[in-house]
Amino acid sequence: MNPTAPILKVDGIRVHYGVIPALAEVSFEILPGQIVALIGANGAGKTTILRSISNLVPLSSGQIHFLGEPISGLPTHQIARRGISHVPEGRGIFLNLSVEENLDLGAWAAPNARSYREDLETVYELFPRLAERRKQNAGTLSGGEQQMLALGRAWMSQPRLLLLDEPSLGLAPQMIERIFELIQELNRRGVTLLLVEQNALQALQIAHEAIVLETGKIVMKGDARALSKTDEVRRAYLGGYL
Amino acid sequence: MIELVQHLINGLSMGSIYALIALGYTLVFGILQLINFAHGDIYMVGAFAGFYAIRFFGFAEHPSWLALGVTLLFAMLGSGCLGWCIERLAYRPLRRSPRINALITAVGVSLLLEFSGQLIFGADPKFFPQILIFDGGWSFGELKLNPLQILIFLISIALMLALDWLIFRTRMGRAMRATSFNPECAALMGIPTDQVISLTFVLGSALAGAAGVLVGLAYPKIDPLMGVLPGLKAFVAAVLGGIGNVRGAVAGAMILGLSEEFLVGYGAPTFRDALAFGLLIIILLFKPTGLFGIKRAEKV
Numbered sequence: 271m272n273p274t275a276p277i278l279k280v281d282g283i284r285v286h287y288g289v290i291p292a293l294a295e296v297s298f299e300i301l302p303g304q305i306v307a308l309i310g311a312n313g314a315g316k317t318t319i320l321r322s323i324s325n326l327v328p329l330s331s332g333q334i335h336f337l338g339e340p341i342s343g344l345p346t347h348q349i350a351r352r353g354i355s356h357v358p359e360g361r362g363i364f365l366n367l368s369v370e371e372n373l374d375l376g377a378w379a380a381p382n383a384r385s386y387r388e389d390l391e392t393v394y395e396l397f398p399r400l401a402e403r404r405k406q407n408a409g410t411l412s413g414g415e416q417q418m419l420a421l422g423r424a425w426m427s428q429p430r431l432l433l434l435d436e437p438s439l440g441l442a443p444q445m446i447e448r449i450f451e452l453i454q455e456l457n458r459r460g461v462t463l464l465l466v467e468q469n470a471l472q473a474l475q476i477a478h479e480a481i482v483l484e485t486g487k488i489v490m491k492g493d494a495r496a497l498s499k500t501d502e503v504r505r506a507y508l509g510g511y512l
Numbered sequence: 513m514i515e516l517v518q519h520l521i522n523g524l525s526m527g528s529i530y531a532l533i534a535l536g537y538t539l540v541f542g543i544l545q546l547i548n549f550a551h552g553d554i555y556m557v558g559a560f561a562g563f564y565a566i567r568f569f570g571f572a573e574h575p576s577w578l579a580l581g582v583t584l585l586f587a588m589l590g591s592g593c594l595g596w597c598i599e600r601l602a603y604r605p606l607r608r609s610p611r612i613n614a615l616i617t618a619v620g621v622s623l624l625l626e627f628s629g630q631l632i633f634g635a636d637p638k639f640f641p642q643i644l645i646f647d648g649g650w651s652f653g654e655l656k657l658n659p660l661q662i663l664i665f666l667i668s669i670a671l672m673l674a675l676d677w678l679i680f681r682t683r684m685g686r687a688m689r690a691t692s693f694n695p696e697c698a699a700l701m702g703i704p705t706d707q708v709i710s711l712t713f714v715l716g717s718a719l720a721g722a723a724g725v726l727v728g729l730a731y732p733k734i735d736p737l738m739g740v741l742p743g744l745k746a747f748v749a750a751v752l753g754g755i756g757n758v759r760g761a762v763a764g765a766m767i768l769g770l771s772e773e774f775l776v777g778y779g780a781p782t783f784r785d786a787l788a789f790g791l792l793i794i795i796l797l798f799k800p801t802g803l804f805g806i807k808r809a810e811k812v
Contacts, residue, residue: 347701347704347705355700358700364697367693374683
């Protein structure tokens, strides 16, 4: 495949909740190997974009292509099997299952079942805390450990594209730092990321590209570093500093 | 003492029948938060599927272990298919509508099965042929055991162990538990949740079908309304154990079977059917989550 062809192409998508429009004509592309940050205020439609990629909300119009093929309208589990891993808001850990069972479930969507052992070893190497707690019920983990489990579980599915919804939500500053390092580590290992964050400052620091969303529309997009220097972004999302 | 042991065995045998039915309620509730009120009627259809299999193969003339195995298999296949169809045709189209719609539909499916049963099988009770012959009972001193009751207990336990293994030890079972915890996240894992839900209905229904045959062996009269009371009682058993909890359902069913048997054995046989519903009221008043249920926070 052409290395500069977009891995994900979102083309003029609209989403409505009842009669209320949530997304209006949103279009963007993600190139392989990048971290793209999706920032914006509460209710701007960030989560809705992720949910429409996984077809958890239906599109009113528009098209989504992944690796050159249309995926809009496919059932959620098939989209996952094509290589899009989605860590939803609140992490989506199965709290009634053990840590290892959660990781096992991640492997449902993995295209290559043979590297299961190897993937599991990588996860335990990246997240030693999970190895210590492998037999433990996931409900006993701390918030940060649950986020690590969500990332590890995503890794088990051998994703091409990882959608992360608010990975820093509810975590202590130190843990947020650690999670962002791990996100970059996954990126170095070849995973493309679309990252939704309230924490715009940190998101813009690790992202290559950024998309700024306001009430269901893209108001700015481009190089993350350049965007973080513009006055609008600094005032609205970075509290004036940086 | 002898009498006590006798009642204990009767109670466990009846309890294991309730358990097989209760598992279906609890499995379906665990995954869809739906009380499948048609479940007792699926048990009835299982009994009839077994009945017609016996007739078709002429097992009544040649009783054998093989006959029992084949009859159980056909009953489980028949009720399993029925469960699959009910989910596919009645409940799946309502997946995204309010829960009360599915509940009312469940009552409708139940009535449909009961009265189609009367139309197709006839309303008169049918004699369930004996496909196993035991020479008298087994006696241990003064204790006389009915081999059929032991058999019912053992077959039920084997089926329940198989189910437990499937749910807690296999990949598919993991997918079932994940879907029951959060269907949306399960789909994000690549789990085909519609298939998992279908499988859950098939498993629950097949167990009820097996219960239908086992009851036919011990109490050899079957009719299209035979599922109503055991269905309700098994539902009570599932609530008693904490609905949605697989092992809890078995425990609840055993408690119900034993208490009924002791009530009948020690003086108040006329209150037998009142017991289950009395228990239901008491649980709902004092421990609505059941004995082994955990309170799960409502998802927002």
